[in-house]
Amino acid sequence: MTNAKAFAALADPTRREVFERLRDGPRAVGELAEGLPVSRPAVSQHLKVLKEAGLVSDRPDGTRRVYQIDPQGLGQLRAWLDQFWDVALAAFVAEVERNDEDEDPA
Amino acid sequence: MSARTIAPADIRKTLTVKASPERAFRVFTQGHDLWWPRTHTIGETPLKTAVLEPGVGGRWYGLSEAGVEDIWGEVLVWDPPHRLVLAWRINARFKCDPTVHTEVELRFADAGDGQTRIEFEHRKLGNLGEGAPETALRMDPGWALILDQFKSVAEA
Numbered sequence: 001m002t003n004a005k006a007f008a009a010l011a012d013p014t015r016r017e018v019f020e021r022l023r024d025g026p027r028a029v030g031e032l033a034e035g036l037p038v039s040r041p042a043v044s045q046h047l048k049v050l051k052e053a054g055l056v057s058d059r060p061d062g063t064r065r066v067y068q069i070d071p072q073g074l075g076q077l078r079a080w081l082d083q084f085w086d087v088a089l090a091a092f093v094a095e096v097e098r099n100d101e102d103e104d105p106a
Numbered sequence: 107m108s109a110r111t112i113a114p115a116d117i118r119k120t121l122t123v124k125a126s127p128e129r130a131f132r133v134f135t136q137g138h139d140l141w142w143p144r145t146h147t148i149g150e151t152p153l154k155t156a157v158l159e160p161g162v163g164g165r166w167y168g169l170s171e172a173g174v175e176d177i178w179g180e181v182l183v184w185d186p187p188h189r190l191v192l193a194w195r196i197n198a199r200f201k202c203d204p205t206v207h208t209e210v211e212l213r214f215a216d217a218g219d220g221q222t223r224i225e226f227e228h229r230k231l232g233n234l235g236e237g238a239p240e241t242a243l244r245m246d247p248g249w250a251l252i253l254d255q256f257k258s259v260a261e262a
Contacts, residue, residue: 085228089119089226
């Protein structure tokens with residue numbers, strides 16, 4: 001379950017911060033670590049988890065590695081929509097069943 | 107569509123609710139605003155009201171707190187309490203785009219014991235257009251909120 005992995009990966013606040021920094025474009029580990037209250041190796045570890053969750057990908061750039069949000073755009077978007085519909089439909093079910101005993105609902 | 111385009115698989119979900127098909131259909135449509143998530147908005151300001159107008163051609167839109175209407179799509183098939191098909195016209199960059207055609211279908215079937223089985227499908231996702239993901243994510247003002255939702259789901 002890629003979604004479950006993504007949820008777990010993003011549950012960590014620091015990891016989420018690292019992920020959000022990538023929204024502005026590809027970054028190297030050193031750039032991502034700047035301003036964060038954790039060490040560079042810790043950031044690398046967070047990136048590894050994000051990569052395994054399918055949220056980011058990396059590529060070599062000279063002597064360093066550059067990380068970016070997973071370039072499979074539609075896959076990412078589909079995952080977003082899939083999660084969105086889970087949330088929406090759960091709210092819908094709750095609303096449908098909320099006034100279940102009501103004779104003249106909605 | 108370019109040869110490199112990968113059409114994403116349809117999103118399909120099946121749910122069972124403790125209510126009649128009539129009620130389920132009514133809550134989905136007439137009661138749209140009662141349950142539509144507030145975390146999802148493609149506008150610049152928070153969503154105030156979500157509207158799904160009844161009947162074929164009925165508009166599906168969000169009204170922001172600033173009074174701006176974001177048209178999400180419209181009703182393609184209106185067959186209460188059995189079937190509903192909606193056009194979803196929001197592109198890969200999370201912008202309203204009348205040229206985008208994806209479809210959301212719901213089928214409501216009486217499952218006995220006062221329950222309804224609902225089959226949900228969001229298809230033709232290949233029509234969302236070219237996704238420049240980092241751009242799409244950057245442009246989506248709802249993304250940070252969705253991340254918070256990921257968090258609450260993960261921590262629940």
